[in-house]
């Protein structure tokens with residue numbers, strides 16, 4: 001299972017150098033090889049690696065590869081493939097998120113709120129250019145300091161949003177001229193996030209919020225998360241909280257959460273389902289999230305029911321409930337009655353109400369639905385399926401009841417390593433799963449050793465030199481663009497890396513998203529022919545194993561995918577692509593367009609595939 005890695009190329013292929021320059025480089029590469037060859041000519045290949053990353057030990061293959069590299073270099077210099085470097089976009093596109101152009105959506109005929117939905121088909125694709133960082137952009141602070149303090153120049157926010165102290169989850173403060181601080185850990189505040197979290201725990205019958213995990217609450221979907229402070233607190237208790245909120249031009253909840261290193265994505269369910277399968281989350285939370293829950297004949301509540309696991313909780317905090325006397329407040333209170341009536345029809349039980357917070361629990365008993373015969377009770381969906389769905393309309397029926405995944409959250413095992421019974425539900429064998437886990441544990445160790453600017457140096461480390469510093473906490477937001485079982489995520493956890501992973505399952509591949517979510521990981525279904533619903537500069541690392549060969553066989557274009565990856569990647573962020581030989585060769589040539597530093601790495605035990613490691617530069621102009 002252990003694989004060794006070696007440099008394939010010594011030369012940066014970023015620009016188009018003249019032929020004689022290339023030849024000069026080739027000669028110096030040979031010279032370097034001569035220098036390096038002797039100390040590494042012993043049996044490095046068979047020495048199991050300990051702390052020293054394999055890549056820096058293994059120079060032997062370079063000699064054999066020099067010849068083939070020379071051929072590649074010549075072919076490049078002959079102009080076989082020379083995509084031009086793209087220009088930076090105009091300043092207006094600094095925070096560009098495709099598919100959310102309201103005026104274009106209105107023009108295309110969407111209305112009744114649907115103009116705020118995601119409509120990629122309505123937005124014409126703009127100029128092909130690289131989204132530039134704002135003028136005073138700074139590399140975010142490292143985790144965990146960056147969770148509580150961000151650079152104000154990195155996000156788009158108005159002066160008013162700065163100064164207003166806002167709701168509990170939205171409290172922020174201008175620290176210095178160029179920093180914003182979040183006061184999530186301020187227990188002194190009445191109504192602080194910690195108190196709020198404890199209150200929720202008590203309302204569902206727990207002693208404190210540190211018991212969430214034991215009670216089966218591992219994953220929470222936080223709709224309209226403020227600036228993520230509730231999620232930040234829950235993450236410290238190992239509860240995976242994913243924020244979704246609508247696209248916002250200023251003071252975006254999603255942009256600020258991601259800037260803080262907290263899981264978030266743009267998402268709304270005005271007319272279409274969320275991109276998650278049925279029975280996905282242990283808790284859905286909405287604190288003043290702006291959704292009018294009793295609209296559309298309860299379709300929004302049915303959608304919450306769909307994504308909730310059996311026995312899961314819906315927490316709703318809304319100030320309109322506050323009755324301080326007076327006719328206006330009484331009226332507002334009454335508007336909650338339809339919600340309460342509807343929740344009974346869909347077999348939720350009200351666990352409690354305290355101040356402005358309501359908590360309902362979804363039933364664990366499928367028969368409950370059949371016993372309700374009043375008017376307006378939503379029927380069970382026919383032909384229940386966990387099939388791959390994307391852009392499906394909101395339902396008016398109850399789903400998930402015939403799923404094999406109908407398992408109450410209180411009865412589930414708590415780790416991310418699923419039992420063989422749980423795996424069987426997903427049609428996965430324990431051996432395959434274990435093999436996958438081992439593969440990723442080993443792959444991650446190798447990746448990690450590659451994530452250093454040193455690999456782009458023309459003078460790689462010599463044997464005996466100090467090891468390069470691993471990127472400890474420089475990487476926080478990771479996206480696995482083709483996540484399969486979530487193996488990379490699991491490996492990160494085992495290595496105690498302080499990252500979270502957005503596990504993306506591409507459409508038209510085996511739908512492993514239910515498995516990923518059942519492991520307690522963040523995940524989403526996505527069509528990589530379209531832009532990802534996130535703001536620019538939100539991920540530190542993008543990883544894709546086998547995605548490119550999937551894209552190359554589809555109708556969409558790898559160079560557009562690279563452009564989109566560049567948009568969502570932070571400056572100095574990393575890309576790790578693993579794929580078939582010819583696909584990596586093609587991609588490496590295209591990487592020139594997005595101006596990434598790139599290096600091809602050969603996998604020792606795998607002659608059919610290559611690794612392409614890239615870093616996005618911090619372009620200022």
Ligand SMILES: *[C@@H]1O[C@H](CO)[C@@H](O)[C@H](O)[C@H]1NC(C)=O
Nearest residue numbers: 096101102103104107124126
């Ligand atoms: C949004 O769409 C309008 C109308 O099609 C267009 O003029 C405008 O440039 C678009 N905005 C962006 C940011 O693409």
Ligand SMILES: *[C@@H]1O[C@H](CO)[C@@H](O)[C@H](O)[C@H]1NC(C)=O
Nearest residue numbers: 441491492493494495496497
């Ligand atoms: C990760 O942390 C756990 C608990 O602190 C520890 O037992 C384990 O050895 C650590 N793993 C690694 C690879 O450092």
